[in-house]
Amino acid sequence: MKNSFDEKILEEANDWLNANQKIVLATVIQTWGSSPRQVGSRMIVNEKGDFSGSVSGGCVESAVVRECIDLIKDNKLCKKIEFKVSNESAWEVGLACGGEIEVYLEQIN
Amino acid sequence: MKHSQLKEIIKKKASKIEFAIVTNLENGLSEIYEPGKSLSKEFEIHKEQIDNFFKLKKNGVIESTEIFVETYIRPIKVIIVGAVHIAQYLVDFAKSLNFEISIIDPRGYFASEQRFPDMKIINKWPDEAFKEIETNENSALIALTHDPKIDDPALQHALNKKFYYIGALGSKKTHENRCQRLKEAGFDNEQINSIHGPIGIKLGGRSAPEIALSIIAQLVSETYKK
Numbered sequence: 546m547k548n549s550f551d552e553k554i555l556e557e558a559n560d561w562l563n564a565n566q567k568i569v570l571a572t573v574i575q576t577w578g579s580s581p582r583q584v585g586s587r588m589i590v591n592e593k594g595d596f597s598g599s600v601s602g603g604c605v606e607s608a609v610v611r612e613c614i615d616l617i618k619d620n621k622l623c624k625k626i627e628f629k630v631s632n633e634s635a636w637e638v639g640l641a642c643g644g645e646i647e648v649y650l651e652q653i654n
Numbered sequence: 655m656k657h658s659q660l661k662e663i664i665k666k667k668a669s670k671i672e673f674a675i676v677t678n679l680e681n682g683l684s685e686i687y688e689p690g691k692s693l694s695k696e697f698e699i700h701k702e703q704i705d706n707f708f709k710l711k712k713n714g715v716i717e718s719t720e721i722f723v724e725t726y727i728r729p730i731k732v733i734i735v736g737a738v739h740i741a742q743y744l745v746d747f748a749k750s751l752n753f754e755i756s757i758i759d760p761r762g763y764f765a766s767e768q769r770f771p772d773m774k775i776i777n778k779w780p781d782e783a784f785k786e787i788e789t790n791e792n793s794a795l796i797a798l799t800h801d802p803k804i805d806d807p808a809l810q811h812a813l814n815k816k817f818y819y820i821g822a823l824g825s826k827k828t829h830e831n832r833c834q835r836l837k838e839a840g841f842d843n844e845q846i847n848s849i850h851g852p853i854g855i856k857l858g859g860r861s862a863p864e865i866a867l868s869i870i871a872q873l874v875s876e877t878y879k880k
Contacts, residue, residue, distance in 0.1 A: 549726045550667050559664055562657050570655065574679065574722045575715055585713035585724050623682035649679055649722065653655050 554598045558589045567592040568653045569613035573600050573646055580644035592617045600648050609648060616650050623651040655684050672728050674704060679720040729754035735808040736798030737765035743866030758783040780808040794819035794873060800828055813845050819876045821853035
């Protein structure tokens, strides 16, 4: 039961855009099992990789930042990415909590 | 999303209008929806499901579609009667939840701005104070004075307006006496039993912040049962 009205991430995105930065908005759209942030959680990323907000408890943010930079580079409008349970023997990004999340990336232009 | 749409969303947020952002995840098209208003053809066919997300106070993808709905739902009005110590902690807890608090206390020395900065405080008796607050079955009441002169009129108002949550502080004995008074005032058993008294879930703690926590926990739980 978050108070969406009081969250300021979209206002921050607007400030970044007004400062002529390219912005990708990342939103958690689906979760399965236990996941640290609920559906609707957001982060914003600019072309340099600066970010604000969160879509997990720090587990996948770095991968989301990379994907967002690529989206800007490829000049694509939107993309969906899924993150699953991490395999501890591999150096891959995943959710240590055992959940799965799907994140939607969209450029604001 | 277009920058112009983002600005529109920010404007809606600032004026606290309930709305949803509806997004087609395949082609990136999105639209702002206000309950009761119409949508473009592409999204109109999903109107019923979108309204359902409002009802469930949820965000999510509509089943077997690629349509994502993010709802902006106005905070629930919570009226606290009694600007007492526990209320100070309740205000703190409520800040991070979707509750909008108003405090009623006719005793000016309790309901001071210094004790409750940035808070809507009404220094009036409940009957007068409720004329200034619009309430309905989506409102909640937390009565904390355990003084019948102040609590009872507020409880009666909440029962008449069918608040979804009514809680009253006080021991079992205090609550029994309160129930008796409400009965004499003409309220039936079902109405009286809907009052959570003694207020709060059982945590075991007795300090003011612990009591506030037990109250807010009960309020959150009842909000999801709504």
